[in-house]
Amino acid sequence: MDLSRGASHAEAAPSTGTTIVACTYKGGVVFGADGRVSIGNYIMNRASNKIAPLSDYIFLCRSGSAPDTQIISDNVRHYLHQASAESGEEPSVLMAANLVRLINYNNKDHLVGAMLVVGWDKHAGGQVYGVPISGTLAKEKWAIDGSGSTYIWGYCDSEFKEDMTRAEAENWVKEALALAMTRDSSSGGTIRMYTLDGDGVHHTYIPGDQVPQFTGELPFPNRDPSGAVLAAAAAREGGMVIG
């Protein structure tokens, strides 16, 4: 998915060379993404948010071209809002997925957006749709995409189970992301993970030094063992701080 490994950095567009992961579990969906945005070898942002809300209960996980996927998410958010104003109801996840797919398909010559549409609606519960480049739409029990996804198909295939508990599903998503971030140079930084069910959405932010590490990796340098610096910064900024 990372098309920005061109010879010249000036020509390369920012890429969300990325890992995005989503799965259904008993009662809802869990989904997450890494945080790295790169232009060639330069990491433009190490803590970006690749998950865009399309409505209160529907989200878009973005990979591929960063500007393309941002515009797609803005457009679909607008159309979904119009649709729910007309119908007086919350939009269904399938509606959002189909809108994303139509934009991908009708503009396939120009756009590079490989996305997952994940959400919850009252008629069909939690759903995961893969909407890759060129305009396919596939409803799935779990889905992954982005450059880092190539390294974790084996993990996902072997470890996914139907009707997992919320904790099991969150662990599956977190492990999958961490493994991909270890091996894919275009993925890394921080993890953002969401859990969504009928009662609402819960956001988990995992700073870089708390991403699971695996055998043989160098330990993350901890320049703030007591946590004092981070705590002071959080107090100053009033909340979330980039680790």
Add this chain to the structure above:
Amino acid sequence: MSGIGTGYDLSATTYSPDGKVFQTEYAQKAVDNSSTVLGLRCKDGVVLACEKLVLSKLLVEGSNRRIHNIDRHVGVAVAGLAPDGRMVANRAWDEAASYKRVYGEPIPGHVLCERVGSYVHMFNLYWSLRPYGSTMLMAVYDKNGPALYAVDPSGSSLRYFGTAVGKGRQAAKNEIEKLKLSEMTCREAVLEAVKILHKVHDEDGKKFELEVSWICDETNKQHQRVPAELLAEAERQAKAALEDSDMDD
């Protein structure tokens, strides 16, 4: 009848002094003078039934269609000017198809009826167009359950448990009010609908046909004509009921 709206009834863009748009009222008259159409919403679906006067012996049975399929989960019956009704049904078909293409799922009933209502209403706004002289009864079974809607020539769209339009509407509505629709299945409602149509039919000797459709759990939530045996049985019971009441007289 003549002279009712003299001077104020020449175009849809003129109000009368008492706040009426006479062109719309006249369009409503076209529906009121047509043969009866009724709809019943039951606990498991919706039934639509039309009385069709046979205008000529040369007509093949089943021609002069009054009931149209809009999508798998939506069917409509039209009363009033038949070609006008056909145009409105076509628009409904268009709306349903484009919704499916854009949003990937079948159009909800309340969205479709509002879109058709807006369309019909538009023809009440411009001098160069005349209002549609037809009312559309819409039977839909979507993820919110079964529903019956009616869109009239003014463009207003309302949701009903049961309703009737056309010549025999007053008598039909009286009969419908006696029914306990929320406890009835569509199979039972077909018998009632046919009974009502036979009862309110003008006894001037003109032959008439029935066109009856349903959409319910039994049809897997798809809009279809009722099976021939059920219709035949309903006609038998209806005629027997008429004879009974004749004997009572």
